[in-house]
Amino acid sequence: MSTTLTEQPRTGQPVKKPGLLHGLTWLVLRQHRATTWIILALVVLGTAAIIYERGEMADMLAGRGWPDKDVSLDTAPQSYEYIAEALGALPVILGVFLGAPLIASDQEHGTAQLATTQSVPRRRWLAAKLTWCLSLVLVATLVLSTLFFWWWEPYRDLLLSEWLSGSVFDNTGPMLTALSLFLTTCGIAIGMLLRRVLPAMLATFFFSVAVQVAWDMFRDRLATPRTITWPLNDDTPALVNSSSVVEADRWISTADGQLYGWGMCAEPTEKASNACIKEHGIVNNMVEYFGYDQMPGMQWTGAALLLGATAAVAVFVLWWASRRPL
Numbered sequence: 001m002s003t004t005l006t007e008q009p010r011t012g013q014p015v016k017k018p019g020l021l022h023g024l025t026w027l028v029l030r031q032h033r034a035t036t037w038i039i040l041a042l043v044v045l046g047t048a049a050i051i052y053e054r055g056e057m058a059d060m061l062a063g064r065g066w067p068d069k070d071v072s073l074d075t076a077p078q079s080y081e082y083i084a085e086a087l088g089a090l091p092v093i094l095g096v097f098l099g100a101p102l103i104a105s106d107q108e109h110g111t112a113q114l115a116t117t118q119s120v121p122r123r124r125w126l127a128a129k130l131t132w133c134l135s136l137v138l139v140a141t142l143v144l145s146t147l148f149f150w151w152w153e154p155y156r157d158l159l160l161s162e163w164l165s166g167s168v169f170d171n172t173g174p175m176l177t178a179l180s181l182f183l184t185t186c187g188i189a190i191g192m193l194l195r196r197v198l199p200a201m202l203a204t205f206f207f208s209v210a211v212q213v214a215w216d217m218f219r220d221r222l223a224t225p226r227t228i229t230w231p232l233n234d235d236t237p238a239l240v241n242s243s244s245v246v247e248a249d250r251w252i253s254t255a256d257g258q259l260y261g262w263g264m265c266a267e268p269t270e271k272a273s274n275a276c277i278k279e280h281g282i283v284n285n286m287v288e289y290f291g292y293d294q295m296p297g298m299q300w301t302g303a304a305l306l307l308g309a310t311a312a313v314a315v316f317v318l319w320w321a322s323r324r325p326l
Contacts, residue, residue, distance in 0.1 A: 029132065042140075090176065095204050098136075100197065102188050104192065104196060107196075134314075164290055169219060174303035186204065189316060222301045223298045226289055226290070226291060247287055
């Protein structure tokens with residue numbers, strides 16, 4: 001007499017539930033394991049470079065007696081500039097080489113059709129790929145932006161980089177992460193729509209460059225500038241020349257607050273200039289500026305806008321893929 005075993009034997013041991021790396025999660029990680037290791041290796045190299053170069057600069061400044069003595073750097077160290085430029089390019093690189101091929105590669109090679117005709121729902125498959133991709137971007141950029149801020153902040157008065165410049169503002173705090181997530185998600189959407197890797201990468205590159213240019217013009221609109229006014233013939237206040245202040249605009253004004261451009265009375269001769277000042281009743285200088293204490297609020301405002309846009313694009317990707325064949 002033969003019997004068929006239809007249930008697992010009872011051993012008295014609790015049945016182990018599958019871990020995190022199983023099924024679809026394991027499949028996505030295995031498919032993109034080379035990309036994962038490359039990005040993690042770049043993060044490790046970037047971390048080592050920042051730690052090493054920061055130590056070198058600290059030793060150099062200590063040798064000059066800083067901070068007990070006033071030390072000035074004529075130019076920022078080349079290593080600092082190179083790393084700042086590399087971090088500034090990182091969102092574009094992630095969008096082009098990670099985001100654009102994510103779905104487009106599967107569409108071009110037929111993998112998407114194969115995966116979405118199996119028992120796994122199409123939306124779940126896409127969600128798993130998006131989760132892997134954006135989680136990798138999140139971890140990599142958080143590590144690098146935190147380390148770059150750790151390098152820049154103690155020496156910000158010496159490095160001659162305004163905190164509102166892209167090399168600082170966009171590479172520290174939540175900004176590097178938010179911008180990288182946005183461009184990567186846009187790259188995924190562009191790749192899904194174009195369905196070919198190379199056109200998707202080219203389109204993502206030009207789109208990312210356009211976003212970077214637009215962001216440079218929008219950055220100083222993330223907060224309301226402050227103003228400082230002083231009499232026309234008095235010395236400029238020390239605050240205006242402080243490294244913690246980024247000047248937004250400069251004006252001359254009348255006693256009742258009417259503003260004129262800084263060069264309004266820049267006449268060829270002092271007599272003509274004085275006559276212009278008297279004619280218009282100009283009595284004050286005024287400067288609009290952003291203070292360093294505004295930086296965190298401006299960064300979180302910008303990051304919130306970018307993350308909101310990222311979420312909208314991700315929802316669009318899932319919606320589009322659920323309604324049309326890949």
